Every structure is written in structure tokens, then in C-alpha cells.
Amino acid sequence: MKFIFHVHSNINLSTALATVDFLKLNYEDVLFLLFRGVGTNVTSVNCIVMDDSLILHNYANLRALKTKSMFLNREKVEIIDSVLDEFLKGDVFTYFCPNTKNPFYQIYLTHEKCVQINYIEDGFDAYLDKNDLLAKFPLKEHYIDRLLSLLMPFFESTSSTRVKYGRYMYDNYGYSKSRFFHIGKGAFLHSNPNDRFHVPINYKANINSNVCFVFDALVEQEIITHDSLLHYLIRSCSIMKDELKVDTLAVKFHPMQTISLRAELISIMSNFFQVEVIEDSVILENYFIASGGLKVFGFGSSLLIYASLNDTNNVYPLYTMIDKSDYLDTRRPGLWKKTFSKMKNINDIQVIL
Missing domain, CATH: 3.40.50 (Rossmann fold)
Incomplete structure (x- = not known):
């Protein structure tokens, strides 16, 4: 066999x-x-x-x-x-x-x-x-x-x-x-x-910041448009900087995101934070489960789920910021809401505002 x-x-x-x-x-x-x-x-x-x-x-x-x-x-x-x-x-x-x-x-x-x-x-x-x-x-x-x-x-x-x-x-x-x-x-x-x-795992990675932003393929999977992604990223960064006092940020891109889009997103985030790009080879799911004391932001990435599996992490799904009229895939926010509502340590950014 x-x-x-x-x-x-x-x-x-x-x-x-x-x-x-x-x-x-x-x-x-x-x-x-x-x-x-x-x-x-x-x-x-x-x-x-x-x-x-x-x-x-x-x-x-x-x-x-x-x-x-x-x-x-x-x-x-x-x-x-x-x-x-x-x-x-x-x-x-x-x-x-x-x-x-x-x-x-x-x-x-x-x-x-x-x-x-x-x-x-x-x-x-x-x-x-x-x-x-x-x-x-x-x-x-x-x-x-x-x-x-x-x-x-x-x-x-x-x-x-x-x-x-x-x-x-x-x-x-x-x-x-x-x-x-x-x-x-x-x-x-x-x-x-x-x-x-x-199946249990053990994992370590060399990531300096304890604040992470994880992207999903929102544009590539036709969930929202490119312009909407940039708009809501700027809003998110502003809130993270002003309300949550974030100064440094470790960023993980989705494998489907192109080099040109990544450069565009880094340019935006660098206006707010000192940005550290996490290499594609880092298995962040494992890192989130094995590590603690992290703040993890993202619109709706499945990586947020893995971050929530460690009780000492704080997780911030940002999909609630996106207006319903901006969704190309209208089913997605409902799935996110139902899934994240079952998870621990989930923080609603709208409540913070």
C-alpha cells in the first residue's frame, strides 16, 4: 500500500x-x-x-x-x-x-x-x-x-x-x-x-512583532473588488493605529496574491506601521496554534480560526467593516459570521469603534 x-x-x-x-x-x-x-x-x-x-x-x-x-x-x-x-x-x-x-x-x-x-x-x-x-x-x-x-x-x-x-x-x-x-x-x-x-504539531518561527495581519484572496476569489480591498485596508490600518495603538505589524499574504498587489498593500500599510513581511514558507497556522499573546487581524482568512485556537491570542476579523453593497459574493459574510461566532477570543472591531 x-x-x-x-x-x-x-x-x-x-x-x-x-x-x-x-x-x-x-x-x-x-x-x-x-x-x-x-x-x-x-x-x-x-x-x-x-x-x-x-x-x-x-x-x-x-x-x-x-x-x-x-x-x-x-x-x-x-x-x-x-x-x-x-x-x-x-x-x-x-x-x-x-x-x-x-x-x-x-x-x-x-x-x-x-x-x-x-x-x-x-x-x-x-x-x-x-x-x-x-x-x-x-x-x-x-x-x-x-x-x-x-x-x-x-x-x-x-x-x-x-x-x-x-x-x-x-x-x-x-x-x-x-x-x-x-x-x-x-x-x-x-x-x-x-x-x-x-494530529498534534509543534512549530516555531522567527517573527518579531506580536501583531499580525493575515490576508485572504478577497480579490482573486471575487469576494470584493480591488478598489474595495484598498479602501477597507486603509480604514483598518487607521483604526489599528489610532484606536489600538499598533506600531509594528507582521504581514502574511495569501499564496494567490500577486507580487504587484503585495507591493501595493505593503505601500499602504507602511504609511501606518513598521511592516515585517512573513515569508510564504512559514506555516502560520502552526505558529498561531503553538504561540500565544498575539494580536491577529484579517478580513476573513481561515488563519484567524487557527489564531483563535490558542486561548491567549486576540483575534480581530475585519469583515464586519465591509458594507454589504461592496460584496461580490453575498454569501460570504454570513458564513464568516456563523463560523467566527463559534470561536474563542474573537473581537468585533465595530464594538471597539
């Missing part, structure tokens, strides 16, 4: 490493498939850096229909299969992934040698209850999905038997019930407690 982990974020990486040790897996039997430049310094297990185009490709959705990208599916599937087959050498494998609704992950679970799917924590979605998960990712089949399911089997290049949407984020796949592995104690509460495993 081999064990293959999908890694595209620091939280994936943290959970994957902790899970390998928790399950006492033979390192030689483990493969990390690395995306988005995450985990490239890992040496304890087998690692392969994968091309990000594989996970960014539109396999089966409205954009795939408009751009006809689904006719390139077979090319992507063959690349993935070649990596798997080279590592497996005829053996079977268990796949550890964030979810199985996305068509990209379906490619792995439909591989002929995949015998089991387990789930590893991947940020915000792991902390939603089942009702919120179903609201965000409804089971009802979209008409586009239905159309593609009828159209794609007529074209071999679409790899229709390998690329499809799952019915639910965390369905059971394999010879036994799927298990859930997480580093945050409040994760996967929608699952059966007997199938849920908290």
Missing part, C-alpha cells in the same frame, strides 16, 4: 506531515504531490512538484463549456496518471485530499489503483457545519453539470469517466469509511467523531 497526499497550502502540508507521523507510515511509501510552490523544502518523504496548470484547469464546469477546455482533459489526466504509475509500480494507494467534489480530485479516486480516500484539513471549509457546507456546495446538480455529463461521454478527449463532480464534499470512498485528519480541534465537526483524528 502506498499513501499519496495532495498538498497545495500550508495547512495541507502541516496536516499531511502530522498525519504521516500520527499513522506511523513508512516514509518510503509516502508521496506528496506539491502545488503552488508549497512544501518544496520537505525531505522526509517522497515529493514531486506538480505543474499548477493541472489543478487550475477547468475540467467540467461552465467555463470548461465556454472555452472547450474539457477537450484537453485527457492530456491532463495522462500527466497525472504517469506520475502515479511511476511511483506506485503496480501497488495500490490511499489518497489524502481536501475534498472529493472538485473534478481534479476525482481523477485520483477514479484511478484503477486507488482503494481508499481520506481527508486532510484545508482551512475554512473544514470548520463549516454540514448545513453551511451544503449551502456553499449544494448537492443539487446544476444544469451545466447535467449538460456536460450528457455531452462529454461522446468525446474520448474529455476523459468523462475520470472527471466528474462528487455529490458531496466528503463522501465515503474505498474499502472502509473515509477518515478525517486535522490539526485544529474544531475541524470536521460534521463528521462522525469516531472517524475524526486530531
